[in-house]
Amino acid sequence: MSISFMVGPHRVRFAGKTDIGRVRAQNEDNVLVPKEMALAVVSDGMGGHASGEVASRITVETIDQYYRDTARSGPNTWPMKLPNLEVERQRMAVAIQLANSNIFETAAADGSKKGMGCTVDAMYFSQGRFYIGHVGDSRVYRIRGSQIQALTEDHSFLNDFLRMKEMSSDEGINLPHKNVVVRALGLNEQVHVDVIHDEFKVGDLFLICSDGLSGMLTDPQMREISTATNSLDNACNELIKSANDAGGNDNISAILIRVEKP
Template sequence: MKLRYAGNTHVGMKRGHNEDNLRLVPEENLYIVADGMGGHASGEVASQLAVDTIAEFFIETSKDEDLTWPYKMEKGRSYEENRLGASIKLANLRIFETAKNDPSKHHGMGTTVVALCICGDSIYVGHVGDSRVYRLRGEELHQVTEDHSLLNDYIKMKDLTEEEIENFPHKNVIVRALGMKETVQVDVAREEPRHKDLYLLCSDGLNGMINDATIRAIMLENRDNLEVCIDKLIEAANNNGGTDNTTCVMVEIFKE
């Protein structure tokens, strides 16, 4: 299996600094996006801790398969699913402890995270929060992750109309994030990719500004150049208001 990948982030049109972070770790077939929150640039600290901790855990466990993990294996999950879940749980703990040890600087900081890794013929996606992974297969765009948000909880409970979704007053409220508690529940999904599947990891600065139809159209039109495709997605988000930081990572799969 061969890959193409790219990533970029932009502060947007309204924010004074960028609290998003991304990390590309091609030697581990690992790609990460995190969207931080918290005052005094703490969101940037949290998202940086998240991407670095996850990457470091993968690198260390790759070098030493007998390395003792900070968490027990979860039954019903494969080794790779547990590896990805453990890396995100460890990131959560480090963010929580950093805030706890310096509350004057970092009280209340946290971050969403989404991570994608490729192992063998499978793709694994782990996430906490409302950063997303999309998959473009042929001309069909599919959201792989499920938002851990108040809006999504209401949609599942009450079958909201499109108008009710559009006018929902608490769109930015997330119900799960790294750093809020000492432990966190991590969603992990396994995918079997097909030839030329294109995966997009993004912070909500993208899908909060442009809808899925627009994301799909831009990906279809620009998929031959991933760097240009990402620039076009970010440009579209900024042209539509750019009220948040926007981060995108793309990974394309080529099966031989």
Template sequence: MNFEYYSLTDTGILRENNEDSVALDVENHIAILADGMGGYNAGEVASAMATTFVRSELGRWMAEGGAQASSREIKRAMEICIDNANRSIFNAANSQPQYAGMGTTLVMGVFQEARTLIGHVGDSRCYRLRDGNFVQLTRDHSLLQEQLDAGLITPEQAQFATHKNLVTRALGVEDTVLLEVNEFRVEEGDLFLLCSDGLSDMLSDQRLAALLVTAGTLDEKAHALIDAANDSGGRDNISVILAAAKSKPLRKGLLSRMLGQ
């Protein structure tokens, strides 16, 4: 399986600075998206620290043998990288007054042949479009999601909740953090969308799916998503990473043998 990637981030309409950060390591098939929070410019510091650290450390690990690693080994490597990134952000937030209270949510993917491992902390999300079916692969670590799970509110009520952005996990807030990692089978034609809540809060799942189906290239799809979020109010920073799975072309010699030539 081959993967094609594209990332895009936008400040949105109402914010003055962009506290989101996206990073791709195409060679090692790693995608990371972080949505920072904190006063002044601290949020963008936290998100940039997270994406830079994970791309560097996990990329190095994958390059040194990750392609032959088991899912369990890759998951453990992802957890270690996030733990180290969390400690770096936490220490900076507690040692430098200008960074006090900073933190970041994060969603990341490691894409390998017929499998992908998706990890997340907070409410940054990953979706998958397969044969017209659009599903959310991550489950928000948020107060709103906990209320939904407990049956305290309905999905309809959740759409109008005023506390959508109260997360229950984030990097840099405490000295430890738990990365949730899940493995998914990959099929030809799968399209994965990683995004910050600046996208998912502005557009329904139905609208996201429609844009991904109708737009053309990954570049065009990403711009269509961000334009639609801004048209709907653009209240927050908006970031997307797209990863498309495509079958590897058969080698000419193998194709000839299969055709009996």
């Protein structure tokens, strides 16, 4: 069931769902659909033997707890001279870096979890802006009017190769290992986090998803399904169903977020 929060003069509504898909033996995705603040997370685990589920669960729980803790601690948590924009940028980056450390340390202490990792997209709304923390190949889209725009860029071998060779995506479609993730949480002691921010406005619709969704449906298909109903819960259900109907080759996670009038 969807939940909404007042963010300044706006209402921001969230709904989300995760599904095992039709091929995988377990669901290694984890999602955070918020209960206390305007924060949502999608994390796609990798590592096999259920270790991917452990990594993604650590990520979701760590980010959630960090935002709760820093919300309670108030202004003293941050240098007083920093503007709110920089405070929230740092807050997002630190939350994800802490998740990375927790995964890395858990794997180091338990040989059965060696090599586990996960992607993450976390999104927080505050004072007229959204903040995205991004590592890996899960994605965040913004749907505004008839347009859908990817706000994140996949950390994949294909994207790195295309940038290096200045090739088009059509030219790289047959590239071997194109879907290999080149940046993820838990693989190293440190990780670089992309932090993206922008202003939002009434009517904006955001989709956070794992590649089990974006890999099965085109961007126009996701836009059409997401906007076909006023119910975010129904739209999430239909996104999952459509990805499964297309093959369901991976775990599927989707969170929809809509900015509404109060």
